[in-house]
Amino acid sequence: MKLYNISLQSLRRRKSRTIFLIFGLLLAVASFVTLYVVSENVNKNVAENLDEFGANMLITPKSDGLNLSYGGVAITGVTIENSSLSYNDIAKIKSIKNKDNLRIIAPKLFNSIKVQYLDGIGEINVVAAGVNFKDEVRLKKWWRVIGNYPSQENEILMGSEASKLLEMKLNQKTSLNGEEFLVSGILEETGSQDDGLIFLDLKKSQELFNKKNELSLIEIAARCYDCPIEEIVRQTSSKLPGAKVTAIKQTIESKMTAIHRFEHFSLGISAVILVISLLIVFTNVNASVNERTKEIGIFMSVGFRRWHIIKIILLEVLIASFSAGVIGFFIGIAGAKIITPILSMDDSITINFSYSLLLLSAGMAVTAGLLASVLPALKAARLDPTVAFRSL
Amino acid sequence: MSLIQINNLIKEYKSGIEKVTAVNNISLEIKQGEFISLMGESGSGKSTLLTMLGGLNKPTKGKVIIDEIDIYNLSANSLADFRREYIGFVFQSFQLIPYLTVIENVQLPLATNGHSKKLQAELASSIINKVHLESKGKRLINELSGGEQQRVAIARALINDPLILLTDEPTGNLDSKTSEDIMNIFRELNRLGKNIIMVTHNSDFKKYSSRNIHLSDGKLIC
Known part of the structure; x- marks a missing residue:
């Protein structure tokens, strides 16, 4: 017989009290784990979706001249017939240390182009943008197109203003720099510079403008949830010394604010649950000490020191709260598995088992349990032997 | 030679605004090997005196000296150790721990003294045999x-x-x-040298004790 045997037998043979004690903490741990895992995964998911929603980095050639503003950032090399960015730079960008954070790389080539309109009656200079449509469409999720995105080299997409100016209709043929193209789609108004542009396939534009392998700018959507964008900018700059790499801070700030708001909300709820569970444990252990006055009197009569009585009570709470931490963790993970896909509207999210979270849960439960039990345990140990004995 | 010496023992309680004297200036000597019956009406102070002898109820005044130890001069821990080594309590309502088995209840006082599991089992088994409960060691208390x-x-x-x-x-x-x-168990224990002090109402049990002490209103009357 050791003191821990008394604690163990008390827990084992007074099942309803033990279940109630475990339940209070289990509820807190399970809620905490669910909220933590859900918030972490939903945050990641939201961050990933936001990261794909428009570029947060822009790479342009270094130049003193400012010729075209694109997304608030000046683009060089549109009017002058050379470019310091090339297609090979994309491979260099993909070789940075944080390459896994680069979600979309959308290179562009801008050039003024002569377009025939009114069935060849007139001709006008318009800015044309050579793009990889697959990347561009992923990057600009707000684009809505009448017709289809170009799928052939000789198809073009027209900005809404450009189509009005040139009086171009869907499926109409036109000539760009003397070569015939089909208008496969017209963009709905975006309110951006895209409205005034004509978009065509990047490779085709390089041929058409006689700028083989050249690029005017590269837009990048980088995942900045778990890596500071400044670090990605620094790494990219070092790979492309001839280019200017800019982080679009406004976009990043608004994304991070949205993410952190959800994190703070989860943290706040977890704190409230933790306080409630502390009160439950405190009330439970306190009531248990009051109920056990007689038992404490027996312990005193057989020669237990005050510390022995504290030890018995705290050991019980320690075992119960550790169990609550472990069981609560698994219930919390199960809860997160159910809730996360609903909240994120993404069934592909997988919830991984985390040993560190298991340790944190058990540690949190034990700390909370012991914190809530210290006062009742001290109260038990300080019980006046006369009072404890009077109940015998 | 006296085993227990009680000098001018007084115990006062507060009951609301009233002061109650449960034990009123008792002095007593108990010799080695005695079987004492403490008798008296309800509220005469016998149980209070018993708990004071057991180191569980600090007197308002006076001394309790057991085996030359002034027990209320001991620290709380030393007094607990003293109780474990010198005193065995037996109560009217048995006061056993309901969630422990017979053997675990018997071993309870050993939980803090560092004896090995084997020694604890031997001691418990020997004592349980003495009280003829050898077949009930693993039973819970409410089954007895x-x-x-x-x-x-x-x-x-x-x-x-x-x-x-x-x-x-x-x-x-x-x-x-x-x-x-x-x-009869108590008489046998006393015959084997155990000092017994028993609070009782029952005058029929006078025959078991070597000395009867009567209390009335907290005072020793004979």
Whole structure:
């Protein structure tokens, strides 16, 4: 017989009290784990979706001249017939240390182009943008197109203003720099510079403008949830010394604010649950000490020191709260598995088992349990032997 | 030579605004090997005196000296150790831990003294045999009769081989046949050298004790 045997037998043979004690903490741990895992995964998911929603980095050639503003950032090399960015730079960008954070790389080539309109009656200079449509469409999720995105080299997409100016209709043929193209789609108004542009396939534009392998700018959507964008900018700059790499801070700030708001909300709820569970444990252990006055009197009569009585009570709470931490963790993970896909509207999210979270849960439960039990345990140990004995 | 010396012992309680004197200036000597019956009406102070002898109830004034130790001069921890080594308690309502088995209840006083599991088992087994409960070691307390429960309580009180056995109405909850059995156990223990101080209402038990002490209104009357 050791003191821990008394604690163990008390827990084992007074099942309803033990279940109630475990339940209070289990509820807190399970809620905490669910909220933590859900918030972490939903945050990641939201961050990933936001990261794909428009570029947060822009790479342009270094130049003193400012010729075209694109997304608030000046683009060089549109009017002058050379470019310091090339297609090979994309491979260099993909070789940075944080390459896994680069979600979309959308290179562009801008050039003024002569377009025939009114069935060849007139001709006008318009800015044309050579793009990889697959990347561009992923990057600009707000684009809505009448017709289809170009799928052939000789198809073009027209900005809404450009189509009005040139009086171009869907499926109409036109000539760009003397070569015939089909208008496969017209963009709905975006309110951006895209409205005034004509978009065509990047490779085709390089041929058409006689700028083989050249690029005017590269837009990048980088995942900045778990890596500071400044670090990605620094790494990219070092790979492309001839280019200017800019982080679009406004976009990043608004994304991070949205993410952190959800994190703070989860943290706040977890704190409230933790306080409630502390009160439950405190009330439970306190009531248990009051109920056990007689038992404490027996312990005193057989020669237990005050510390022995504290030890018995705290050991019980320690075992119960550790169990609550472990069981609560698994219930919390199960809860997160159910809730996360609903909240994120993404069934592909997988919830991984985390040993560190298991340790944190058990540690949190034990700390909370012991914190809530210290006062009742001290109260038990300080019980006046006369009072404890009077109940015998 | 006296084993217990009680000098001018006074115990006062507050009951609301009233001061109650439960034990009123008692001086007493108890010699080695005695079996004392403490008798008196309800509220005469016998149980209070018993708990003061057991180191569980600090007197308002006076001294309790047991085996030359002034017990209320000891620190809280030393007093707890003293109780474990010198005193065995047996109560009217048995006071066993309901979630422990017979053997675990008997071993309870050993939980803090560092004995090995083997030694604890040997000690418990030997004591349980003495009180004829060898077949019930693994039973829970609520599976036993009143007499059996009191025998478990006696076994628990004896496991540390204490110098003094303090019993408070040990047969109060038992029928007359079982009471006789329990009293015979006490007589046998006293014959083997155990010092016993028993609080009782029952004057029939005078025959078991070597000395009867009567209390009235907290005072010793004979």
